[in-house]
Amino acid sequence: MKTSAKFYIAGLSALMVSTALAQAETITINSFGGAYEEAHRECIITPFEKKTGASVQVVTAYSADAFAQLRAQKEAPQFDVIHFSGGQEIVAAQEGLLSPIDASKLSNAGDVYDFAKANLAKGEGPAYSIAAIGLVYNSQTADPKPTSWKDLLSEAYSDHIVLTDISNGYGMLGFLMLNQVSGGDLDNIQPGLDAIKTLLDNGAIVVSTSPEIQQEFAQNDAWIAAYASDYAYTLRKAGLPVAFVQGQEGTPASFITTNLVAGRPNQDLALQFIDMSISPEAQACFAEKLRYSPTNSKVELSDEVAADVAYGEEGVKGLIRFDPVKIEANRAAWVDAWNRTIAR
Incomplete structure (x- = not known):
């Protein structure tokens, strides 16, 4: 060589x-x-x-x-x-x-x-x-302070509640927890949809994104939203008097x-x-x-x-932890049922 x-x-x-x-x-x-x-x-x-x-x-x-x-x-x-x-x-x-x-x-x-x-x-x-999903609330105006997912249905909060569309991942988990405390499960979301209808009839509003939640707390007298602990911190860093609590029935x-x-x-x-x-x-x-x-x-x-x-x-x-595979398999049907429920 x-x-x-x-x-x-x-x-x-x-x-x-x-x-x-x-x-x-x-x-x-x-x-x-x-x-x-x-x-x-x-x-x-x-x-x-x-x-x-x-x-x-x-x-x-x-x-x-x-x-x-x-x-x-x-x-x-x-x-x-x-x-x-x-x-x-x-x-x-x-x-x-x-x-x-x-x-x-x-x-x-x-x-x-x-x-x-x-x-x-x-x-x-x-x-x-x-990412823990619980109740994000205004620590100055929410009276009494929420401790339970069922508190969302309390007349004390009525038109001060912000709901998040279930096209949002956190919104989906919050809805499934509301469905669970209302008597539903992943095979039956109708109790949750009925609860959403009641909330809307009482004056709750639906948003799709995190910035919209901030806007509601900052400008429109929102008291409570079912959302994540990390976003409660984001709102507090923005100067809003916001706290976070895990609902006593569990934390999605x-x-x-x-x-x-x-x-x-x-x-x-x-x-x-x-x-x-x-x-x-x-x-x-x-x-x-x-x-x-x-x-x-x-x-x-x-x-x-x-x-x-x-x-x-x-x-x-x-x-x-709600079964992610089951959520994905039912997502389209659940979103369709949700959209029909919130249509005003």
Whole structure:
């Protein structure tokens, strides 16, 4: 073999090794944009890069879009870790798009509440944050202060109630909880629809987006809305006298999960990222920044932050996760029934 050929082969081999190492030291994830992505970087991404020396490439993609991309890229996925907030990990795991997780490879798994890691072996990643749905209320004007989901039906609040359209994910969970306390379940939403009709007859209004809720509280004398703890914090930061309470009958929850994508070469690094996501430090940071509820039992929060989230053994006992797969299967029919109910 000629010397030049030897150098060529040696150089090519070195390049291949270098490229492989570069790939192994980079993971690609999705995040949800805006304030969430800013917190994601501060609480997890940047600390992970500093700790491991790896790089994290972030693709802004909400749950439904990220899931669609994962499905479309089944043979050659771009994501190493994928995040969902709508239960997409259940279907993705069933379709073999996610890898099972060995809990022994996650140093923080032992401290995570059981409900947040129940199906790791099936491929459903752990929940690292929870959006808790309860009653967002004006702490100065709501009298008496609400404590129950049934309080929404109280005449004391009548025309001061804001309802959120069920095309909004938080709105859907709030409606399903109202349906449950009214005697319905996921096989029968008519009690909830009847309750909505009564509320509208008493003067409640329906909005579709978070900014509309803020407008109602700021300008139109809204007292109570069934919505998420993180948005109560957003309203308070905007200068509004708003507080959050979990209804005594239970707290609908949107699980934000971190999942290991199947068919990727650097799963060990991806698992380190997932492990950091469920660490007490990362979760305390998310609670502080956005008021998401932690799933790690070792998280320590100030009284101020703890008041806004489902916190500790007692706080998480009331969390309710309505079956995301059943919601998705019935969504179109439920939205149609909802639209007919609210048509005035």
